[in-house]
Amino acid sequence: MxxxxxxxxxxxxxxxxxxxxxxxxxxxxxxxxxxxxxxxxxxxxxxxxxxxxxxxxxxxxxxxxxxxxxxxxxxxxxxxxxxxxxxxxxxxxxxxxxxxxxxxxxxxxxxxxxxxxxxxxxxxxxxxxxxxxxxxEDFVGLFEKIPLQKPEFEPPVNGTKGKPAGDKESTKVKAKPAEKEVPEKDNELSVSLLNIQVGLIRNAWKHPSADSLLVEEIDVGETKLRQVVSGLAKYCSPDELTNRLVVLITNVKPGKLRDVMSEGLVLCASNEDHSKVEPLLPPQGAKIGERVSFSGIDGKPEDVLNPKKKQLEKITPNLFTDEKGVATFKGIPFMTSGGPCTSSIAKATIK
Known part of the structure; x- marks a missing residue:
């Protein structure tokens, strides 16, 4: 003792x-x-x-x-x-x-x-x-290191879809192709590549030619509002989104969605059958434009994500809310100066 x-x-x-x-x-x-x-x-x-x-x-x-x-x-x-x-x-x-x-x-x-x-x-x-x-911290000589088993994302290998977890054939198929088809660096993509910022939706309206889409003008502390197209029309009204804090990825490549330019991606939590979807909510103390941080993860975001490298697709499987609705990357909370970002949907996927 x-x-x-x-x-x-x-x-x-x-x-x-x-x-x-x-x-x-x-x-x-x-x-x-x-x-x-x-x-x-x-x-x-x-x-x-x-x-x-x-x-x-x-x-x-x-x-x-x-x-x-x-x-x-x-x-x-x-x-x-x-x-x-x-x-x-x-x-x-x-x-x-x-x-x-x-x-x-x-x-x-x-x-x-x-x-x-x-x-x-x-x-x-x-x-x-x-x-x-x-x-x-430099605690060499003071404390023995505590080992921590960190979760790793393993992309599915072609030919194994639908196989039960304990299936022997599935295990054999996954072992060899994984070495050939999935470069080791693909499993190491960090959330730090994403520029995730706190934004405030100033205006929102229905997309002129797509019933499932909404258009938002979002303040992220830049000289002009950033226009973003989101597939939220089924889940939120423009009035519900106006003056709402959100978190969005601002270094996705800009492009048009049904002829309307989109310059970001609002991150949303979704339940398993996608019957409930809502934008992640930063705490009230969060500052407009601040970058969301992840404890223990440092790194500079890409200027613009390269769609050909599928960086976003390889990172988002590790984004989810925990049992209390806290948004996380591999269990590490999305943190702002006012606290963590959350959702009312626990154990949800985030995209």
């Missing part, structure tokens, strides 16, 4: 690395005190981090109250898992880790790494978050 002092030593060492401080500045007697006092001592020595916000202190208190015994800490981890189901990190926009993330990671690491695999499977958001922290 871990002791308070050993836990605090890990927290102090991790925070000092995060803040680029010499660990020797920490008074030895503070390692046996509460986490809040320890945090105050470290903050006092840091020239670039002076404020102790209420939000950080909330997570300092969580770390302090976290049980040190395996028998009693799983409920606390489930609470943290629920909290992380709608955010990529504890504080901030996910582009860098916060002091709160470092403190809580340090406090719970030994408990998480010692969990049984069945219990780890019950904490997908905690594991995803911890994997992000351990890759963003």
């Amino acid at each position: 871990a002791s308070v002092e050993s836990r605090n030593k890990l927290i102090a060492s991790a925070l000092c690395k995060h803040l680029s401080l010499d660990p020797s500045i920490i008074p030895a007697d503070s390692l046996g005190s509460d986490v809040k006092n320890l945090y105050s001592n470290i903050k006092a020595a840091s020239a670039n981090a002076v404020n102790q916000s209420d939000e950080v202190l909330k997570w300092v208190e969580f770390a302090e109250a976290f049980p040190l015994t395996l028998e009693s800490n799983f409920e606390n981890l489930k609470t943290l898992n629920d909290e992380l189901s709608v955010k990529s990190v504890l504080l901030g926009n996910g582009l860098k880790t916060s002091e709160a993330d470092v403190i809580v990671f340090s406090a719970i690491h030994s408990s998480v790494i010692n969990l049984s695999n069945p219990n780890k499977e019950k904490l997908p958001h905690v594991l995803r978050w911890m994997d992000y922290i351990q890759h963003k």
Whole structure:
């Protein structure tokens, strides 16, 4: 069983690395005190981090109250898992880790790494978050890496459609053609190739020559509104879309849909039989024009997606809403400055 002092030593060492401080500045007697006092001592020595916000202190208190015994800490981890189901990190926009993330990671690491695999499977958001922290922070020598099985998209191989998952013939057919027909790099396309932005629909109207289509003028912070054609006429009226926040891909190649120019793709969630379709909804605090981010995924979007490379078609199978309706790429939330993008349709496909 871990002791308070050993836990605090890990927290102090991790925070000092995060803040680029010499660990020797920490008074030895503070390692046996509460986490809040320890945090105050470290903050006092840091020239670039002076404020102790209420939000950080909330997570300092969580770390302090976290049980040190395996028998009693799983409920606390489930609470943290629920909290992380709608955010990529504890504080901030996910582009860098916060002091709160470092403190809580340090406090719970030994408990998480010692969990049984069945219990780890019950904490997908905690594991995803911890994997992000351990890759963003230099914790070499402090913490053992926690392995995380990340989902991979395997495109279907010709000739296997309709075969049951356990069919031996199906397994044989998939193994060899997959090496020849599906280049390895195709499975590695990142969502960062897409320029997904928050937009506000200023105007919407029915397409003049297609009953299933609507035309929207969307503000994404550019000098002029961006015109987009969407297949939403069956599901939304122009009035319902007007003044609505949406997320859209703005680096698709512009083209005409039934003689009307379209300069983007509004991302929508759909249930299995497509009887219900709705645009993803950014939170009210999201800023018009901001780019949606994904925790742990960096990269520059393409200037314009190349239709011949089918980049969009290879990425969208990994876009879906989770059981709480949070929009994700491989389980990683679509994040904005105001929080995650969501849908009222849980476990939906996103296109």
